Amino acid sequence: MAGRRFLLSAGAGTAMAVALVCSVVAGAAAATDSCSDAAAALGCEVSSSLGPGDVILELVAEGGDTTLRPVAGPDSEQESDIDMPEEQAEPVLGAGDDLCSPIDPASCLFEPALPADPAAPVPGVVVTLRDIASFVPAGPGSEMEPGGWAVEDLPANFVAVASVQVVSGMLLGQPADVRFTPVGFRWLHSDGAVVESGSPGATWAVLGQREFSVTGTSHVYAESGEYTVALEVVLRAEYRFAGSGWQSIAGTLAVAGDPQRVLVGEFDTVLTNGDCNTNPSGPGC
Structure with a gap:
């Protein structure tokens, strides 16, 4: 030596x-x-x-x-x-x-270090909602029944159209994906009512209910008139860099869809003796 x-x-x-x-x-x-x-x-x-x-x-x-x-x-x-x-x-x-x-x-005497777990967080990296501001998910869609109109003092049913989205871009100088998952739904009615739900809702037919039944996402308008309703979807966000697993980002964010117009009218029901079109002078016509 x-x-x-x-x-x-x-x-x-x-x-x-x-x-x-x-x-x-x-x-x-x-x-x-x-x-x-x-x-x-x-x-x-x-x-x-x-x-x-x-x-x-x-x-x-x-x-x-x-x-x-x-x-x-x-x-x-x-x-x-x-x-x-x-x-x-x-x-x-x-x-x-x-x-x-x-x-x-x-x-x-140590064993060789094992490769890093691809699903493990990147050491020293903390991603916030502010960091993913450039990753913009699409706004949700909204449906209602009856379509575009409602009856005064009867429930109108609203259904959200939203799903999981993955948006790609640059995060902290590196290529990354951000995944947005709907976790809450909020309908903002112009009469001041707010309807919140943990689910997007479903049609009366899917729920097995009769028309104008109360649902978890329905709303009753007390007066006739023209209203709007805007849907906000609450999203949970996760990110990943190339080769890594999904990592959660603290907090949630809300994305709004386009406002929807709703016409509310008052309807009366009467008993008639036959068809009023053919016998307009008949009882109840």
């Missing part, structure tokens, strides 16, 4: 410290049996001889701290100036050697 050898003088209770120098030594002098076992486990040779240029390191405990000091060899007077041969400067204990314990060589 070119350069110096670094050897460890293992005092009482310090034999395991050979792990500190195994990456750069050819052996260890004055080692105990346990020190020899530790060195062998780490693939190091143990030498009992001290040659020219060799340095013996002693593990010294002072005030709860443990340090290595040269006690023999050419650099014994310079405690902190021990040169490591350049060709041996790279650690050999693996990815976890920065966590090695000077008194526990087993802690220096």
Whole structure:
């Protein structure tokens, strides 16, 4: 081996410290049996001889701290100036050697780090709703029955048309996707009423109900007239970069659709004797 050898003088209770120098030594002098076992486990040779240029390191405990000091060899007077041969400067204990314990060589033997989980959050990245302002989902659609009109004091049924959307773009300087999922629905009626629901609603036929039945998304207009209704859909957002899994973004946002016109009228029912078109003077006509 070119350069110096670094050897460890293992005092009482310090034999395991050979792990500190195994990456750069050819052996260890004055080692105990346990020190020899530790060195062998780490693939190091143990030498009992001290040659020219060799340095013996002693593990010294002072005030709860443990340090290595040269006690023999050419650099014994310079405690902190021990040169490591350049060709041996790279650690050999693996990815976890920065966590090695000077008194526990087993802690220096680490398995290789596993690849990052593609579904795991990107370290140090926190995405907010403000960051995805350029990712604009399409507004929702809205249907009602009866179509475009309603009867005073009878329920009109409203159904939202909205689904999951994925919008692509640039996020924090990287290509990304943002997924918007509807989680709430809100109908804003111009008579001041607000109808909120966790579902988009359904037609009377789908619900198995008769026309003008009350539903979870229906509304009753108390007076005749012309009204508007605007649908807002509450969205939950998630993002992903290329190769990563979906990550949630805190909070929700609302997207509004175009206002819808509703004509409300008053209708009376009467009993007639036959068809009023053919007998306009008949009873009830």
